[in-house]
Amino acid sequence: MTQTPGIVITGASGRMGRMLIELLARSDQAHLVGAVERAGHDWIGRDVGEAMGGAPTGVTVTDDPLEAIAKCQAVIDFTAPAATLEFAALAAQARAVHVIGTTGMTDDQIAMLEPAARHAVIVRAGNMSLGVNLLVLLTRRVAAALDEDYDIEVIEAHHNQKVDAPSGTALMLGEAAADGRGVALADVRDSGRDGMTGARTRGHIGFSAIRGGDIVGEHDVMFAAAGERIVLRHVASDRAVFGRGAIKAALWGQGRRPGEYDMLDVLGLKDLA
Numbered sequence: 001m002t003q004t005p006g007i008v009i010t011g012a013s014g015r016m017g018r019m020l021i022e023l024l025a026r027s028d029q030a031h032l033v034g035a036v037e038r039a040g041h042d043w044i045g046r047d048v049g050e051a052m053g054g055a056p057t058g059v060t061v062t063d064d065p066l067e068a069i070a071k072c073q074a075v076i077d078f079t080a081p082a083a084t085l086e087f088a089a090l091a092a093q094a095r096a097v098h099v100i101g102t103t104g105m106t107d108d109q110i111a112m113l114e115p116a117a118r119h120a121v122i123v124r125a126g127n128m129s130l131g132v133n134l135l136v137l138l139t140r141r142v143a144a145a146l147d148e149d150y151d152i153e154v155i156e157a158h159h160n161q162k163v164d165a166p167s168g169t170a171l172m173l174g175e176a177a178a179d180g181r182g183v184a185l186a187d188v189r190d191s192g193r194d195g196m197t198g199a200r201t202r203g204h205i206g207f208s209a210i211r212g213g214d215i216v217g218e219h220d221v222m223f224a225a226a227g228e229r230i231v232l233r234h235v236a237s238d239r240a241v242f243g244r245g246a247i248k249a250a251l252w253g254q255g256r257r258p259g260e261y262d263m264l265d266v267l268g269l270k271d272l273a
């Protein structure tokens with residue numbers, strides 16, 4: 001029987017870590033070989049399935065990412081920017097595919113992935129769902145079709161534990177809108193309005209972030225003009241959409257040339273971009 005790719009999950013106890021461990025337990029295309037948490041975490045040394053309150057998986061949670069990643073074919077990483085940079089170096093050494101869902105990375109941190117991508121496949125996206133990646137393409141097209149009479153606003157809503165804003169997805173959508181308009185997002189980005197802001201600047205792309213309760217992830221791209229509004233919307237009601245996308249990316253990356261890729265590559269949507 002052919003062995004399926006072995007996957008390491010970093011941030012195993014997190015919202016996405018748990019979701020991925022559940023999805024891998026049911027998968028016939030990939031299997032769990034490692035679960036990583038920070039030193040001092042109370043899951044270290046325990047079977048990850050039991051730590052989650054379920055059946056044993058045979059995989060013990062470790063605080064040694066080097067040891068875990070050395071024996072895997074892919075690392076799926078939804079953690080935090082500094083941790084992701086550390087895991088990128090280890091995945092590159094092991095020539096393992098590194099699927100990065102972590103958001104909130106600065107441009108400098110993203111640039112620091114480049115040496116790792118010379119040795120291994122990196123798939124990074126602020127959102128791994130098919131729906132959002134389609135929405136990115138639609139946003140670019142609608143923005144290209146409309147002029148600056150249409151004010152573009154990206155509105156996102158997430159749970160009250162999210163630490164970064166705007167969300168990675170909102171930034172992907174903003175980039176797509178700016179691209180459609182033929183401008184650089186950095187030149188037209190308008191985040192965090194508060195106080196006497198003055199009237200809206202024509203051509204700017206605005207961002208608003210809502211944080212509350214257990215909202216999984218909701219994104220609107222609004223094109224607002226005098227007399228009409230177009231709203232493109234994606235609502236995620238289950239984190240499994242991100243988890244399934246990440247596993248798909250880990251499989252897609254097997255045997256591929258080293259480099260940096262995104263979910264449009266994985267989903268075969270690049271030609272539509």
Ligand SMILES: NC(=O)C1=CN([C@@H]2O[C@H](COP(=O)(O)OP(=O)(O)OC[C@H]3O[C@@H](n4cnc5c(N)ncnc54)[C@H](OP(=O)(O)O)[C@@H]3O)[C@@H](O)[C@H]2O)C=CC1
Nearest residue numbers: 011014015016037038078079083101102103126127128242
């Ligand atoms: N691209 C996409 O489709 C999606 C991206 N995300 C992004 O993924 C990231 C995680 O989200 P979520 O699961 O909700 O967050 P959580 O806070 O629930 O989980 C993050 C996990 O990573 C762990 N972690 C952080 N640093 C390290 C480290 N150095 N070593 C090992 N483990 C570490 C945390 O441990 P501790 O608690 O000890 O800090 C925690 O268990 C966020 O950036 C989020 O925006 C989320 C969903 C979808």
Ligand SMILES: O=C(O)C1=N[C@H](C(=O)O)C[C@H](O)C1
Nearest residue numbers: 103126127162167168169217
């Ligand atoms: O933190 C989250 O939860 C999510 N983060 C990603 C983002 O920043 O866009 C993707 C998704 O919306 C959930």
